[in-house]
Amino acid sequence: MHLDDMFERAEEYRAESAGVEHEVRVCMAASCQSSGAQPVFAALSEGGQGDACRVKAVGCMGLCSAGPLVAVAEVAAPNEAPVLYRDVRAADAPDILASVGRQPVERLRCPTDQPFFTRQQRIVLANAGIIDPDSFKGYVAAGGYFALIQALTEMTPAEVVQEVTKSGLRGRGGGGYPTGLKWSTVAKMPPGQKYVICNADEGDPGAFMDRAVLESDPHRILEGMAIAAYAVGANKGYVYVRAEYPLAVERIATAIRKAKRAGFMGNRIAETQFSFDVEIRLGAGAFVCGEETALMASIEGLRGQPRPRPPYPAQAGLWGYPTLINNVETYANIAPIIREGGDWFADIGTERSKGTKVFALAGTIRNTGLIEVPMGTTLRDIIEVIGGGIPGGKAFKAVQTGGPSGGCLPAAMLDIPVDYDSLRELGTIMGSGGMIIMDETSSMVDVARYFMEFCMSESCGKCVPCRAGTLQMHGLLDKIAKARGSAQDLALLEELCDMVQATSLCGLGQTAPNPVLSTLRYFREEYEERLAAAQV
Amino acid sequence: MSAPAKNPAKIRVATAWLDGCSGCHMSFLDLDERLIELARQIEIVYSPLVDTKTLPEQVDIGILEGAISNEDDLARAQEFRRRCKRLISLGDCAVTGNVPALRNHFKLADVIDRAYRETVTLHPQLPTRDVPALRETVIPVHAAVAVDLFIPGCPPSAETIWHVLGELLAGRTPRPSDLTRFGA
Amino acid sequence: MPIPAPPTNVRVVTFQIDGRDYSAREDETIIEVARENGIPIPSLCYLEGLSTWGACRLCLVELAGSPRLVAACATQVAEGLQIYTDTPRLQRYRRTILELLFAERNHVCSVCVSNGHCELQALAQRYGLDHVRVPYRHVAYEVDASHEMFRVDHNRCILCTRCVRVCDEVEGAHTWDVMGRGSDCRVITDMNRPWGASDTCTSCGKCVQVCPTGALVKQGTSVGEMTKDLHFLPYITRRRHNR
Numbered sequence: 001m002h003l004d005d006m007f008e009r010a011e012e013y014r015a016e017s018a019g020v021e022h023e024v025r026v027c028m029a030a031s032c033q034s035s036g037a038q039p040v041f042a043a044l045s046e047g048g049q050g051d052a053c054r055v056k057a058v059g060c061m062g063l064c065s066a067g068p069l070v071a072v073a074e075v076a077a078p079n080e081a082p083v084l085y086r087d088v089r090a091a092d093a094p095d096i097l098a099s100v101g102r103q104p105v106e107r108l109r110c111p112t113d114q115p116f117f118t119r120q121q122r123i124v125l126a127n128a129g130i131i132d133p134d135s136f137k138g139y140v141a142a143g144g145y146f147a148l149i150q151a152l153t154e155m156t157p158a159e160v161v162q163e164v165t166k167s168g169l170r171g172r173g174g175g176g177y178p179t180g181l182k183w184s185t186v187a188k189m190p191p192g193q194k195y196v197i198c199n200a201d202e203g204d205p206g207a208f209m210d211r212a213v214l215e216s217d218p219h220r221i222l223e224g225m226a227i228a229a230y231a232v233g234a235n236k237g238y239v240y241v242r243a244e245y246p247l248a249v250e251r252i253a254t255a256i257r258k259a260k261r262a263g264f265m266g267n268r269i270a271e272t273q274f275s276f277d278v279e280i281r282l283g284a285g286a287f288v289c290g291e292e293t294a295l296m297a298s299i300e301g302l303r304g305q306p307r308p309r310p311p312y313p314a315q316a317g318l319w320g321y322p323t324l325i326n327n328v329e330t331y332a333n334i335a336p337i338i339r340e341g342g343d344w345f346a347d348i349g350t351e352r353s354k355g356t357k358v359f360a361l362a363g364t365i366r367n368t369g370l371i372e373v374p375m376g377t378t379l380r381d382i383i384e385v386i387g388g389g390i391p392g393g394k395a396f397k398a399v400q401t402g403g404p405s406g407g408c409l410p411a412a413m414l415d416i417p418v419d420y421d422s423l424r425e426l427g428t429i430m431g432s433g434g435m436i437i438m439d440e441t442s443s444m445v446d447v448a449r450y451f452m453e454f455c456m457s458e459s460c461g462k463c464v465p466c467r468a469g470t471l472q473m474h475g476l477l478d479k480i481a482k483a484r485g486s487a488q489d490l491a492l493l494e495e496l497c498d499m500v501q502a503t504s505l506c507g508l509g510q511t512a513p514n515p516v517l518s519t520l521r522y523f524r525e526e527y528e529e530r531l532a533a534a535q536v
Numbered sequence: 537m538s539a540p541a542k543n544p545a546k547i548r549v550a551t552a553w554l555d556g557c558s559g560c561h562m563s564f565l566d567l568d569e570r571l572i573e574l575a576r577q578i579e580i581v582y583s584p585l586v587d588t589k590t591l592p593e594q595v596d597i598g599i600l601e602g603a604i605s606n607e608d609d610l611a612r613a614q615e616f617r618r619r620c621k622r623l624i625s626l627g628d629c630a631v632t633g634n635v636p637a638l639r640n641h642f643k644l645a646d647v648i649d650r651a652y653r654e655t656v657t658l659h660p661q662l663p664t665r666d667v668p669a670l671r672e673t674v675i676p677v678h679a680a681v682a683v684d685l686f687i688p689g690c691p692p693s694a695e696t697i698w699h700v701l702g703e704l705l706a707g708r709t710p711r712p713s714d715l716t717r718f719g720a
Numbered sequence: 721m722p723i724p725a726p727p728t729n730v731r732v733v734t735f736q737i738d739g740r741d742y743s744a745r746e747d748e749t750i751i752e753v754a755r756e757n758g759i760p761i762p763s764l765c766y767l768e769g770l771s772t773w774g775a776c777r778l779c780l781v782e783l784a785g786s787p788r789l790v791a792a793c794a795t796q797v798a799e800g801l802q803i804y805t806d807t808p809r810l811q812r813y814r815r816t817i818l819e820l821l822f823a824e825r826n827h828v829c830s831v832c833v834s835n836g837h838c839e840l841q842a843l844a845q846r847y848g849l850d851h852v853r854v855p856y857r858h859v860a861y862e863v864d865a866s867h868e869m870f871r872v873d874h875n876r877c878i879l880c881t882r883c884v885r886v887c888d889e890v891e892g893a894h895t896w897d898v899m900g901r902g903s904d905c906r907v908i909t910d911m912n913r914p915w916g917a918s919d920t921c922t923s924c925g926k927c928v929q930v931c932p933t934g935a936l937v938k939q940g941t942s943v944g945e946m947t948k949d950l951h952f953l954p955y956i957t958r959r960r961h962n963r
Contacts, residue, residue: 286901303898308774308794461879461898461905463775468820471903472854492853499816502789503777628830631851632822635831641860673858678851686850690830717845718822719829719836 006140006149009262013137017075021052022100025071025082027129029060029215030247031208031369032067036089040068043093053100059216061129062120065368066110071129072100081117086110115385116367121348123356124332125372128216133251136258139219145264147338151227152272155338160231161187164334166342168354173199173290173327174405174431175507176353176420182324185314186232189322194234196225197299197318197325200241200248201283201290204403205454206362207434210328212370213358214241214248217332218255222265222278224331227338229276232324237278240295244285253280287404287458291506292317292325294460305462306506327432329358349375353419357430363400363437366391380414383437394439398523402431404451404458405511407518408444427518429511444523445530449477451515455508466509469500473516483533490527494520547705550582550595550620554609555636555674556602559691560627561585566694577705595620597704603629603636604675608668617681622704626697628690628718630677637674644672687712689720696720735801750792750803751779761805762814762843764821764932765880766793769953771889773881778814778843781805789813811847818844819852824903825861826875827933833946834934840878841933857903864909866916869939870928872907877935879905883927890956895921907935926952 026032026041044055061069066086073082085096085108095105112118122128131138139145151160165180186194198221202210214221225237241249256278259265267275281299283289289304296318298304317323333355337345346354353375359382360370366388373382379399383389390396398408407428409416416422420430438447456470476493479485497513504510520527553561561584567574582591598620604610617623628634639647648670653660677683687700696716703710734743737750737759744753754761755768764776772794779792784802792805804810821827821840829835843849861874884896884907895918899908909915928936929948937946 308772308791310795456902459902461900461902462773463777464817464820464878465777467879467903467905468824471857472820472823475855496816496854499813503780503813503817505774505777505791625851628828632828633856634828637856637858638826638828638831640856640858641826675855676851678853679855683851688850711848713845713848713850717829718827718841719832 006146009137010141013141016137017054017141019051020054020075022054023071023073023075023082024053024055024096024100025058025061025073025129026055027059027061027067027069027071028057028133029212030245031060031064032069033247035067037068039090040070040088040093043090044070044097047093047097053097056132057134058130059128059133060125060212060370062125062371063110063116063367063369065366069110069129070096070108072096072104073130081112084110084112114388116369116371116388119377119381119386120372121356121374122372123336123345123348124213124220124329124358125216125370126336127220128212128370131217133216133218134254136219136255136262139217143339144219144335145223147335148223148226148230148264149270151230151338152270152274157187157231157233160227160338163342164231164337167333167337167345168342168349168352169330169333169337169345170353170420171327172329172333172357172432174402174429176430179326179330182314182326183228183231185312186234186322186324189315191233193236193319193321194232195318195321195323196229196232196234196237197292197295197323198225198237198239198241198328198331199290199292199295199325200239200245200252200328201295202242202245202328202432203287203290203458204405204432204434205451206360206400206436207403207432208360209358209370209433211245211248212360213328213332214245214252218248218252219259220335221252221328221331222255222259224326224334225278226265226269226276227334228324228326228331230274232322234324235275235277237276238281238299238318239278240281240283240289240299242283242285242289249280249282256280286460287454288460288506288508291508294506295325296323303460305460306508308505329433350417350419352421353430357418357433359433359435361387361435361437363435364390364392364394364439364442365437375419376417378415378417379409382418382435383414387437390437390439392439394441396437397440397442398438398444398447398519400428400436400438400447400451400515401434402429402514403434404454405429405507405514406431406434407514408438408447408522409518410522413522427521428514443481444519444526445477445481448516448519449474449481452477452512455512459509459512463503463505463509465500465503466505466512469496469504470509470512472496473500473513477516480527480530480534483530485531485534487531490531546579547577548581548592548594548596549578549599550591550597550616551580551585551599551601551626552582552591552612552616553584554600554602554612554630554677555605556627556629557635558584558601560601560630560689563627563689563691563694564697567698568694570694570698574701578701591615591619593619597622597624599624599626600630600677601626603633604671604677604680605636606668606670610671610680613677613681622684623677623681624685624687624700625677625683626687627692628688631686631688632718633674633676634690637676640673644670685710685712687716688718689716690718692716692720733797733799733801735797735799735803737803738805744797746796746798748797750781750790750795750797753797754792754805759805761792762846763793764839764843764878765882767882767886767930767950767953769890769957770882770885770930773885776817776878776880778817780810780813782807782810814843815847815849818847818849819854821878822849822852823854823856825857825859825877831943832876832934833937833941833943834876834948835944837944837947838934839932859903861906864915865939866914867918867921867923867939868916869923870915870925871937871939872909872915873935873937874906875935876933877907878933879907880932881907882930882932883907883936886926886930886953890953891922891924891926893920893922893924896927929953 071082763779780789
């Protein structure tokens, strides 16, 4: 398919929408569905709206705590914030439909001039909550697949890699490895069979960024993967997604089917020599399968266990062939980078962390949900301004970032600009973007124990330090938490933390002590209180 | 072997066996003629091997054989810790729990049933007097009180015991692993 | 003048181990070179002749200029490397790893058929491990004695997977595999059927010979009677390479 055909397609779609003046968008992502979006959508759809008003199922709008969310947008004014309704019930459908084009329904309104909306910068989530994730044409009309065509027809693979390198994009899965460097390593491997993999095995407690992207804008991932495949010389891709995300799986499967039918996947894409095909592989819920070598083993049909690196996947990955593995959010950034240029992307963010980052806000925070902010935004802005602070008049105590591999930061650290390096220096990690906010009633020893229990039960059992070390660390934490521990127990815990960190085989084990180490660093007095309680 | 005269220059040693087979004490007796030499340097102030019935207040070296299985074992280990300058775990039962700890795989009630009911043909009954209550899990000595030196082995050989005591009496820190190991 | 030698694609590198100079082919691993030269790097999962597993973490070594430890079994030598195999830090970690193994399952040496011939027991002694500081886990696992010649005691298994690899890679039967997660992993025969009912087991006994502990043993052995012979493995692999 050529660029001309593309424009034609987009035009077609716009023509279909010619008479539509208003769109009633219903969030049909997993969290709004779980709070009852389906009957709302059904009621609105049956509401007998005219041709001028279209009811549309869309992806995540971000403010999950206020779901089900419905937005009424004026098609002619795409830059204006739509009228947003919160906690919508099916019974509210007639009022909403009646209000379209007139006065909004005040009792349901959710103000969109609050920082939660105004302080965000959406690149990854640009289409989320606006387009219908199941509509191929909707994605194209929003500018989708242009970047792929552009890359295929106007750029050499090396130029694509260069653009990504220039952007300064770093892996959004947790480690923050420079994406351009990863791509160029795979690209430099001799031609032959190569693979690209999308890691959608999001498993951190409290993290749902990847799920939302897959549910809201699946074609964006496919486009990013296709561009990556072109850049590194691969022709086969896998989306490894956990089976606990049925809606995401369904949407990505639909997207693959539609992209194939439209000629954006398969042989000779856009009449070039480039062929690319994607298959879905379902993970069976093992956290360790998010580790890239374990993930590849799982795709190969083996037990999901990591193996020593090197060789890195870029050299010898899936079935021994050079393989590029990136996370969902990383791929979601690719099309905009190609479209707008690496320099544009590099202008956003901090010195060493470019672009934006999607965070999932969870825990005791007023605005639970998904946000996207430029790298370098301070924790205080994210939690107090965008997140709306702690509800119920309680005081903030700590924020946990990076899931079981991350750590807890205290109030004194809130003015730190968030990027890969600043968080690492403070003893936690960016991770995939989960943020769990805790108020003064949370016990940090309990938090550390919780994450250690997670690591213990998710340890694959291959290497001794992780398998048996997390078990013993959990035992010690439990003992201390129950006020039965001694100073020797704490010393032994710290010794085990050091040992497990230094000797474990894969990242899961190496980072498992982080929640303990960071809480010891910032909240040591809480451990000591429990030890003192044991003396009594 | 209790020394007839109180010699203040002698190192005061106490031993006890907790939940063990007494094999480690037998191994101690295997020192044979070297016991005489040892008796010139140490005084056994409390032990199953001597007549004294109470543990003195001040002891230089305490040696415990056996794991902690019942409340009496625990109390004795604690008492040893309080009164002994240095405490030694002698043998695998004291060091690891060893064979007595194999019962930890079963529930305590099942263990008691097995011992006092299922295998008894005449008047099966549970002991309630003069028998210390069993603890839920068998633990090594150092899981209850701080231990200064560990001598693994089942039992540790007389050579090992000789070496360790010799080093201690000479004021050096012995390295039992040079001579013994778990299960030796 | 002789015919010029054909170009060789084998490169030789020089490096140091514990301060002494060595040279080796660049595709050799640190542990291979160390063992060739009599430098004792401990390991429980690595075995010459089997694929690299990298799980016991006992063979970790230090490289000068790098805070990260590397597994000697999974790291190839390179020009100029300065490798340290027995630093106080490594000794401490190794002792702790051994402690964790002893605490994980029921390794009661005194009543083990492999007493005195056990790699775990020997390493504990070598590293001066005279007691285990962490609590013993005390979880009972089954003993499968259904095979007429051999027996597997999961209580003594350290999950090194030597049995899995030798069965798959050398015998070609792939009777053994691993199931479960974390400390509750178990080696299994076929699809977790009793060993004696296995369709694939050839009763060759290789798994028993390579097992470092008393987990896989011959039937009819009593305490301390089970000795193992690993010599067949390098012999077979050498013969296969020659072919």
